[in-house]
Amino acid sequence: MLVLAATPIGNPADASQRLRDLLADADVVAAEDTRRLRRLASDLGVQIAGRVVSYFEGNESRRTPELVGELEAGRTVVLVTDAGMPSVSDPGYRLVAAAVDAGIDVTSAPGPSAALAALAVSGLPVDRFTFEGFLPRKAGERDRALAALVDEPRTMVFFEAPHRTADTLDAMRAAFGEQRPAAVCRELTKTYEEVRRGPLAELAVWARPEGDDARVRGEVTVVVGGAPPRTFDEDTLRAMVAEGERAGLSRKDAIADVATRTGVRRRVVFDLVHR
Structure with a gap:
């Protein structure tokens, strides 16, 4: 099984007991930075018994087949990054995709997220x-x-x-x-x-x-913050529908398109056009 394990984003006290157990029991721990992993394990009082390998942007392509081979051999591989959840703006996507393609179970040990x-x-x-x-x-x-x-x-x-x-x-x-x-x-x-x-x-x-x-x-x-809702006056909405019709849409499709683009209910646009 491949386990994506979230690590603390700053405070080691945020580490879960499950993360501690995974680091202690995994056959292989793949880490974005093995030195940071060692420091984290020391902070948590965990002894990593399995093999530790690096897995970062520069060696993902080369290391992924090797880790898939470990998984196919029946070993548990735990993937960690420097902070937070692997594969979220961090290494991990390639390994997850390869494991899924190989029919290997993939799970996560959720935790801190910046x-x-x-x-x-x-x-x-x-x-x-x-x-x-x-x-x-x-x-x-x-x-x-x-x-x-x-x-x-x-x-x-x-x-x-x-x-x-x-x-x-x-x-x-x-x-x-x-x-x-x-x-x-x-x-x-x-x-x-x-x-x-x-x-x-x-x-x-x-x-x-x-x-x-x-x-x-x-x-x-x-x-x-997201964009505030835009307001559209009646003449603008009618003009947008007319523009859609000139582009080749049916009136029904043009109305639906304007409703989708503006967030104005379709019935409201329909009534304006046919008023």
């Missing part, structure tokens, strides 16, 4: 959200990714490196507007945990005050 912890403390709506992970590093690609999210109505959760956080907040301010509510969560569960809440304009200034480009340190998760 994305969920940040979402919970952000003060922003949590009923519906989208996890966007890390934005592209190149400015142009990052800006295009943000532009595609301008109308996203759900709360958005991003991971970011501390040295890029100020630039990312500036880009978010430009894309989403200065008053879009957000929260920057850093060092969650650690000694110097900090959550800054406010409009993007305020957070961008906080992240890079004049004369200081190193305000943000540690692990960072950014939570951004």
Whole structure:
């Protein structure tokens, strides 16, 4: 069996008893950073009896067949990353996919999650959200990714490196507007945990005050409120339906398309068009 085991995102006391048992009993422990794994095991008072191997972005392709071979031989393989759940913006997806293809059981030992912890403390709506992970590093690609999210109505959760956080907040301010509510969560569960809440304009200034480009340190998760509902007047809705018809849609399909795009009930659009 392959077990994806969540590790603490900062505070070792958040480790579950199940994680301790898995590390102690597994035949193979695959770790993103074996040194960090050893430190965690020491903090938890756990003796790892099985074989420890590295499994990180640089060797995933090569190591995956080897680990699948261990699983096919009947051994238990536990996969851990530096923090949180494997395969969520961390190594693991390739191994899970290969194990599933080989007919091997895959399960998880859930635990700490930076994305969920940040979402919970952000003060922003949590009923519906989208996890966007890390934005592209190149400015142009990052800006295009943000532009595609301008109308996203759900709360958005991003991971970011501390040295890029100020630039990312500036880009978010430009894309989403200065008053879009957000929260920057850093060092969650650690000694110097900090959550800054406010409009993007305020957070961008906080992240890079004049004369200081190193305000943000540690692990960072950014939570951004979704786009507010857009309002459409009657003439605009009628024009959108007419545009759809000119593009070749039937009136029924054009009405359905406008209702989907705007969030206005289909019956309302229908009545406007036929009034």
